[in-house]
Amino acid sequence: MAHITCSSYGQWFSVKASLGAAKQRTVSWMIVSPEIEQYAEAHTTCETAQIKDLAAETVAKLEDPGMMVGAVEGRLLEMLAFATKARSILEIGTFSGYSCLAMAAGMPSDGHITTCEISERHAGIARRNIARCGYADRIDVLLGPALDTLATLDGPFDLIFIDADKHNYIPYYEAAIDMLSPAGIIVVDNTLWSARVLDPGDTTEDTSAIRAFNDHVRDDPRVVCVLLTVRDGVTIIRKAV
């Protein structure tokens, strides 16, 4: 990231706009400037050796390693699991298991995670890392389209993390609300979508889906929500009381 030297929000976006497609891919998950992101990461408890190994394997073997939540959001998820004492966690979008292992580190020892993944390859890498980290008996990776998998689950779940295909965010959210425990929280990733939500010229399916999702949640009287400018945008939702 050293090639980016801008220091303000506006400059950051103009630099980002001038990057080639390949570089945009490596930086496009950040909403704040790279310097702030690096500072935040440098002042966050660093990743465990196991998570570092998982991240290195993901970079070496899978396309789009930037889909991992990374060190700062990973610690945020761990904090949320810890603070809510979440004994029952549901994840939609496992990838190689980074966020799953981050949440596992914050849950109590009798906690359990159900994580949904459509790709056999991603699920295979995740299962190996989950076993290597000693969580095999506490985490189930369920293979298949998540909407089909969700229809087989009962809940309740104390923490639900949504991080899969964007055009299904509203159906995932509606399924999640029905399975959320009364004091539970839903956490949703990529809700700023590399700031593309602000670009009126961007009418692509994923950007439109994220905008529709953000409006849907804000206007839902059943819930209270906050959209955080962490990484690519993280929305936290609870039931209104």
Ligand SMILES: C[S@@+](CC[C@H](N)C(=O)[O-])C[C@H]1O[C@@H](n2cnc3c(N)ncnc32)[C@H](O)[C@@H]1O
């Ligand atoms: C952004 S990645 C998840 C990243 C992961 N939470 C992490 O931090 O490492 C999204 C994942 O969702 C999976 N996915 C996409 N569409 C899906 C679907 N319909 N059902 C289940 N998983 C899906 C993708 O294969 C991918 O592994």
